[in-house]
Amino acid sequence: MSPIGQREPVPHRENSRAASVRAHPSLALVKYWGKQQHGTNIPATGSIGVSLAALVTETTVTPAECDTLSIDGVEQPSERYQPFFAALRDRLATVTNRPEIRDARFHVESTNSYPTAAGLASSAGGFAALTVASCAALGVPREQIGDATLSAIARVGSGSAARSVFGGFVRWDAGAEYAESLYPPDWWPELRVVVVPVSRETKSISSRDAMNRTRATSPMYAAWVADAPSLVSAAALAIGRRDLPSLGSAMRRSYLRMFATMFAADPPILYWTPESVEAIRRLEKLRSDGIEAWETMDAGPQIKVLTTADHAETVRTTLEDLAALPPIVSEIGGGVTLIDPTQIQNDTTRGEASR
Ligand code: PMV
DSSP states (O other): OOOTTOOOOOTTGGGOOOEEEEEOOEEEEEOOOOBOSSSSSOBSSOEEEEEBTTSOEEEEEEEESSOEEEETTEEOOGGGGHHHHHHHHHHHHHHHTOGGGGGOEEEEEEEESSOTTSSSOHHHHHHHHHHHHHHHHTTOOHHHHOHHHHHHHHHHHOTTHHHHTSOSEEEEOTTOSSOEEEEOGGGSTTEEEEEEOOOOSOOSSOHHHHHHHHHHHOTTHHHHHHHHHHHHHHHHHHHHTTOHHHHHHHHHHHHHHHHHHHHTSSSOOOOOOHHHHHHHHHHHHHHHTTOOOEEEOOSSSOEEEEEEGGGHHHHHHHHGGGOSSOOEEEOBOOOOEEEOGGGHHHHHHHHHHTO
């Protein structure tokens, strides 16, 4: 492996090109929270995610002399990305039998249609997009690599990115290197996710640090890991039957138990704001009035509500005054797809407008 930043000729230039992709975050219905002690983002708990069509990451990768990366026009510290790029180059060189890929470097430009690092899983879509676009930029056909390997590479950047490579409903088992498709995007057409960003703040502690602190200090952690398989099975069964009350109830157990491990960490991790708690109470009331609307939260205070198309507007108006940014109603999305680079400009403009 070449040292970081070492500039070398790129001998595979004839295969290289600019490649652009579109990706979506994978919202965890059942949460991955905790990493196994050894390995890179190997999960201690199984998870099930669903792709959110309305939240869009677009990424263009161009082969270059050194690694540079910007998100929404802001240059990122390249050290954060080096373990990911090292894994990507190593894996692609091995799978394709093209050792020169180890010397490849990338110029990356990425845009999100929603705030980065605010608990809306931008890293999931971001690293999934980066993986697929880098492959395409090196001229490696996706079929040659396979989605399982793409998922394993994306995982090194951010665990949840392993799920975002795929569309629809995705399962990622405890101890697994990669995620797997469970059901396609059109499996449950009337399902909607109402995303309600209740804060504009960047999160106080990264999911990576919060997971590590939880595992190291929370007396609840062992119980959480032991209990997690039952939640994956219950949610998978409910999705198979398109049974929202059962899925919602498994989702609620998953996120509340995940946060219980964080509350008990030392020092405690508290992502919620008063608006998050108020949303939980209002949705409880809505359900008691017969409206199926089930919330979840991730490493941040933002609320995501699983409901059906006929109730999405009621959910939106119920929570609207708590929102720091306009709520977004999302359908279930696809996985990472290649796009024509000339489309990027228009789509970025659309993304900005929806913030
Ligand atoms: O993979 P990360 O570091 O983005 O962590 C994801 C953690 C949660 O969003 C809270 C749960 C999940 O499964 O996506």
